[in-house]
Amino acid sequence: MEASVILPILKKKLAFLSGGKDRRSGLILTIPLCLEQTNMDELSVTLDYLLSIPSEKCKARGFTVIVDGRKSQWNVVKTVVLMLQMSYLGLAGL
Template structure:
């Protein structure tokens, strides 16, 4: 018996999406590339691989194929973190990101010692990650790559984004879609039987 393959839906991974370790706020790069943000998240290193893969796979499935084909811009905010967290984030993204990566922008740790370690670490490990990585010192550096209007207020931008509202809209629209598909299939089967 053939099993139906269906795409991952928000309701399937609602608990993982609630953690907010990765966000698709609707911002775009100058060329239209969708932006996925990895905000400060203290438990990022302890996230199960399945949670990471599910959320990132889901987020990369949302933009249109045209937008996704341009490549995603990743913004990793680790200003209050350590180099080890930056390195773990980059390694996880390099190893399991399911989409076309255009650019990875990293807001490096702001503490002097951690910033120095990050500078050395990125020079030593850049080739390991096999992606275009730009280390940024500040939000104003980030604004040189992405317009403020495409960034949320946490990143010094003006893009309005509420994660709980986004989740609500995604789950409601997907539930309505499921109902529509079910009704359509039922009507199709009914018309075939007549």
């Protein structure tokens, strides 16, 4: 998947890799939810793209996912967490 194909979705900044690392050197993925309704399909495409970027060595260390739901409703946060559990559970450390 190329960034140019999903550029309109990426510009929405539904999720991002900050460049930071956790204690075990896993990458930090942040999902800042906002008051507008989050499109789960677009979020899924964004996550698929972002999680395809790191090398296999980095992926093996796992990821720390921060779901920032301060500006959202609880049911949206819960839906995103459930989507992460169901879709990305196979990733090491996620």
